[in-house]
Every structure is written in structure tokens, then in C-alpha cells.
Amino acid sequence: INELDQQIAESRSQLDQLQTHSEQQAQHISQQTKHISQQTKHVAQQTKHVAQQTKHVAELERRLNAIYDSTSWKLMGPVRRMGRALSTDKLSDADSSDSDR
Numbered sequence: 001i002n003e004l005d006q007q008i009a010e011s012r013s014q015l016d017q018l019q020t021h022s023e024q025q026a027q028h029i030s031q032q033t034k035h036i037s038q039q040t041k042h043v044a045q046q047t048k049h050v051a052q053q054t055k056h057v058a059e060l061e062r063r064l065n066a067i068y069d070s071t072s073w074k075l076m077g078p079v080r081r082m083g084r085a086l087s088t089d090k091l092s093d094a095d096s097s098d099s100d101r
């Protein structure tokens with residue numbers, strides 16, 4: 001009977017340890033779930049921001065293409081090229097190399 005009592009006491013001790021460990025794991029899982037939820041919200045916000053930026057870039061590209069396709073831009077091309085040819089400022093020459101399309 002003493003051996004059985006000792007085994008029962010050991011089993012109860014192990015059970016208590018397992019319960020404590022289980023509670024710690026449940027708490028850890030809860031914290032991780034909260035962290036994942038926060039990260040998911042952050043990703044959603046970043047995704048929304050990227051979508052807005054993509055839309056803005058598309059609008060700017062549309063506007064720039066409208067300028068490049070305009071008659072005045074096309075007619076002024078020779079004037080811009082002549083101005084660059086006469087300019088001695090090498091920096092502005094390098095900066096405006098793509099301005100004529």
C-alpha cells in the first residue's frame with residue numbers, strides 16, 4: 001500500500017507539472033495569437049498603403065504620358081534639344097537626357 005501511495009503521489013506530482021506546463025503553453029499560445037493578430041493588421045494596413053501608392057503612381061504616369069503625347073510637347077522638342085546643345089551645364093544635360101522620350 002505504501003508503494004501504491006508513493007506511485008499515486010508521484011503521478012499527482014507529474015500531473016501537476018503537466019498541468020502547469022499546459023497552462024504555460026496555453027498562455028504562450030494566447031500571446032502568439034495576439035501577436036499574429038497584430039501582425040496581420042499591420043500587413044493589411046501596409047497592403048492598403050501599397051495599393052494606394054500603386055494607384056497614385058499609375059495616375060502620375062498617366063499624366064506624364066498625357067504631357068509627352070501633347071502637341072505642344074512634340075512641337076517644343078527641337079527647342080529643348082537646341083537649348084541642351086547650347087547649354088554648357090553638363091549637369092542639366094545629364095539630368096534631362098530622358099526628358100524628350
